[in-house]
Amino acid sequence: MSYKSIKKVKTVFIVEIDFRDSYLKGEAIGNHDHSGFMAYVVTDPCIQCKHTNCAAVCPVDAFREGPNFLVIDPFECIDCDACVAECPEEAIFPDDEVPLEWEDYIDLNDRLSEEWDDHVINEAKEPLPEVDEWSGRENKREHLVESWEEEIKPVE
Numbered sequence: 001m002s003y004k005s006i007k008k009v010k011t012v013f014i015v016e017i018d019f020r021d022s023y024l025k026g027e028a029i030g031n032h033d034h035s036g037f038m039a040y041v042v043t044d045p046c047i048q049c050k051h052t053n054c055a056a057v058c059p060v061d062a063f064r065e066g067p068n069f070l071v072i073d074p075f076e077c078i079d080c081d082a083c084v085a086e087c088p089e090e091a092i093f094p095d096d097e098v099p100l101e102w103e104d105y106i107d108l109n110d111r112l113s114e115e116w117d118d119h120v121i122n123e124a125k126e127p128l129p130e131v132d133e134w135s136g137r138e139n140k141r142e143h144l145v146e147s148w149e150e151e152i153k154p155v156e
C-alpha cells in the first residue's frame with residue numbers, strides 16, 4: 001500500500017476512533033486535532049547511529065528496527081512529537097517538515113516499516129559500536145542496510 005493510501009486509511013480510522021471515543025465519553029468531536037494527518041519520519045542522520053532513545057518513548061510502538069537504521073510506521077504513529085527531542089542526531093521530522101533532500105525518506109519509512117514489521121523496537125539499546133565515527137556525517141543513504149541478512153560494513 002502506498003504512503004498516500006495509508007494516510008487515507010489512517011484518516012478514516014482515526015476519525016472513526018475519535019468519533020467512537022467521543023461518543024462513548026459523551027464529548028464533542030474535536031478533542032484531538034488530526035486535521036493534518038501527519039506521521040513522523042526518520043531520516044539520513046540516523047543511519048549507522050541507532051541510539052534508539054526515540055523508540056523507548058513512543059507510546060504506540062511505532063518504531064521498526066533495521067540493522068543500522070530505525071523507521072516509523074506511518075500507520076502506527078499518532079503524531080505525538082515525543083520522539084523528536086530524544087534524538088541526538090536530529091533525524092526525526094513530521095512528514096510535512098522533512099528537509100527537501102531527504103523527502104525520499106517518507107516513502108522509505110513507509111516501505112521499510114512493512115519489511116521490518118517483525119522488528120518492533122520499544123526500548124532503548126546500546127547504539128551501534130561505531131556511532132562516534134558516523135554521528136554528524138552527511139549523506140549516509142548509500143550505507144543504509146535494508147536486509148537483516150546483509151553485513152554492516154565498518155566505517156571507512
Ligand code: SF4
Nearest residue numbers: 046050051052054087
Ligand atoms: S534516536 Fe535518532 S539516531 Fe537514534 S535510533 Fe532514534 S532516530 Fe535514529
Ligand code: SF4
Nearest residue numbers: 058077078080081083
Ligand atoms: S511522533 Fe509519537 S507516535 Fe509518532 S513515532 Fe514519534 S513518539 Fe511515536
